[in-house]
Amino acid sequence: xxxxxxxxxxxxxxxxxxxxxxxxxxxxxxxxxxxxxxxxxxxxxxxxxxxxxxxxxxxxxxxxxxxxxxxxxxxxxxxxxxxxxxxxxxxxxxxxxxxxxxxxxxxxxxxxx
Amino acid sequence: xxxxxxxxxxxxxxxxxxxxxxxxxxxxxxxxxxxxxxxxxxxxxxxxxxxxxxxxxxxxxxxxxxxxxxxxxxxxxxxxxxxxxxxxxxxxxxxxxxxxxxxxxxxxxxxxx
Numbered sequence: 001x002x003x004x005x006x007x008x009x010x011x012x013x014x015x016x017x018x019x020x021x022x023x024x025x026x027x028x029x030x031x032x033x034x035x036x037x038x039x040x041x042x043x044x045x046x047x048x049x050x051x052x053x054x055x056x057x058x059x060x061x062x063x064x065x066x067x068x069x070x071x072x073x074x075x076x077x078x079x080x081x082x083x084x085x086x087x088x089x090x091x092x093x094x095x096x097x098x099x100x101x102x103x104x105x106x107x108x109x110x111x112x113x
Numbered sequence: 114x115x116x117x118x119x120x121x122x123x124x125x126x127x128x129x130x131x132x133x134x135x136x137x138x139x140x141x142x143x144x145x146x147x148x149x150x151x152x153x154x155x156x157x158x159x160x161x162x163x164x165x166x167x168x169x170x171x172x173x174x175x176x177x178x179x180x181x182x183x184x185x186x187x188x189x190x191x192x193x194x195x196x197x198x199x200x201x202x203x204x205x206x207x208x209x210x211x212x213x214x215x216x217x218x219x220x221x222x223x224x225x226x
Contacts, residue, residue, distance in 0.1 A: 033212060033213070040218070041219075042117070042202055042217050042219055043214075043216045048213065050212075055212070058213070094212070099144075099145055099206050099212075102159065104156040104157040107154075
């Protein structure tokens with residue numbers, strides 16, 4: 001167990017709705033990144049937060065947004081859900097983005113109908 | 114933009130055989146390369162991390178090599194066991210994208226008893 005926890009583990013939404021996914025980082029980690037993993041594919045980088053500021057973003061539209069809180073927990077918000085947003089959303093935490101100290105949560109499985 | 118490709122996409126071997134998983138990447142300016150394991154419906158577990166200055170890393174039955182000049186990494190798993198059944202992901206971090214991981218699509222491995 002990595003110490004990174006995500007909630008909810010599974011959820012179902014309909015097109016056009018909004019969703020909020022949550023991530024609690026490993027203790028002492030100040031950096032969190034979010035990834036989208038569609039079925040049968042590798043994870044795709046969405047964005048990264050370092051000390052409450054976004055400091056890197058992948059090729060995702062603005063309807064994907066995030067927050068990092070003073071305790072370094074994080075949220076991923078997706079507005080105007082589309083069918084293609086159905087995926088496993090993974091959160092990873094690290095200290096200062098160090099890949100040698102990167103721990104993933106087990107993910108939130110989102111299904112959009 | 115870094116492209117990471119893994120071949121084969123799926124592999125089935127009898128228990129005891131050695132596994133060879135291949136990964137290629139297009140941008141040799143990598144900071145590091147990692148191999149992760151993903152069990153069905155689960156998050157990711159880091160197996161081996163090779164820094165840019167290294168040529169290989171070993172952990173138990175696992176050995177990973179890195180050849181930046183040819184843009185290749187290989188993961189060897191000796192004497193495979195049914196518990197090795199999982200999807201293995203090759204992941205790079207380039208020098209211009211600290212904290213942002215580029216994933217391959219993975220190789221799904223099944224080890225039959």
